[in-house]
Amino acid sequence: xxxxxxxxxxxxxxxxxxxxxxxxxxxxxxxxxxxxxxxxxxxxxxxxxxxxxxxxxxxxxxxxxxxxxxxxxxxxxxxxxxxxxxxxxxxxxxxxxxxxxxxxxxx
Amino acid sequence: xxxxxxxxxxxxxxxxxxxxxxxxxxxxxxxxxxxxxxxxxxxxxxxxxxxxxxxxxxxxxxxxxxxxxxxxxxxxxxxxxxxxxxxxxxxxxxxxxxxxxxxxxxxxxxxxxxxxxxxxxx
Numbered sequence: 281x282x283x284x285x286x287x288x289x290x291x292x293x294x295x296x297x298x299x300x301x302x303x304x305x306x307x308x309x310x311x312x313x314x315x316x317x318x319x320x321x322x323x324x325x326x327x328x329x330x331x332x333x334x335x336x337x338x339x340x341x342x343x344x345x346x347x348x349x350x351x352x353x354x355x356x357x358x359x360x361x362x363x364x365x366x367x368x369x370x371x372x373x374x375x376x377x378x379x380x381x382x383x384x385x386x387x
Numbered sequence: 388x389x390x391x392x393x394x395x396x397x398x399x400x401x402x403x404x405x406x407x408x409x410x411x412x413x414x415x416x417x418x419x420x421x422x423x424x425x426x427x428x429x430x431x432x433x434x435x436x437x438x439x440x441x442x443x444x445x446x447x448x449x450x451x452x453x454x455x456x457x458x459x460x461x462x463x464x465x466x467x468x469x470x471x472x473x474x475x476x477x478x479x480x481x482x483x484x485x486x487x488x489x490x491x492x493x494x495x496x497x498x499x500x501x502x503x504x505x506x507x508x509x
Contacts, residue, residue, distance in 0.1 A: 281449075311493060311495075313495040313496075315432070315496070317432075321501075322482060322499040322500065322501055322502060323432065323482075323496070323499055324499070325495065325496060325497050328495055328497075334497065364431075366431065366432050368432075368495065368496075370492075370493050370494050370495075374448075374449075375434065375437060375446045375448075375494065376422070376424075376434035376437070376448075376494050377434075378431060378432045378433065378434065379431075380431050381431040381432070
């Protein structure tokens with residue numbers, strides 16, 4: 281079955297750029313989606329199909345995907361960006377696969 | 388405004404059964420595939436099941452295959468999850484989530500409910 285690997289935690293200074301990675305075998309050939317989940321809340325889609333932002337998501341959120349790594353980039357990080365972030369792909373054998381999640385801390 | 392409201396979560400004994408419901412509003416329900424996704428306490432997201440717009444196609448995670456059944460009633464704008472032979476490891480917050488496509492062939496989740504808590508314990 282297909283697996284996605286995310287770092288458990290990422291820290292970023294206020295106003296700086298955070299990068300959260302999602303590793304998978306040849307993930308660059310798949311469409312990657314990213315979700316933000318704040319404590320006690322449901323997840324929210326922040327990036328779909330590698331690099332597209334749903335309406336209402338700030339331009340500070342961007343994504344890329346190549347080779348074996350997809351990356352969610354959060355520019356000018358704010359305290360309100362502190363959350364867990366999950367990557368997700370479709371796989372023909374497993375249907376839906378989530379990464380284990382990354383806790384973003386804004387210092 | 389899209390709204391998804393789950394219900395039916397309770398405390399149930401191992402081996403027991405439960406049916407979850409999700410009431411949808413704010414969009415044309417029978418145009419879209421729907422999913423159930425769960426999250427064990429303090430853990431990450433785990434996809435559970437997918438149903439196409441017309442109920443003609445269903446898919447399950449290996450962890451629930453043969454025990455859970457997803458269904459929908461488009462006349463009632465409702466999604467369901469019948470859960471049988473429940474185990475302690477099924478304890479989780481269960482989310483109903485909308486797919487932006489009709490068949491769920493390249494699934495993602497553009498709207499989520501707030502979840503309903505299922506606890507399996509004796």
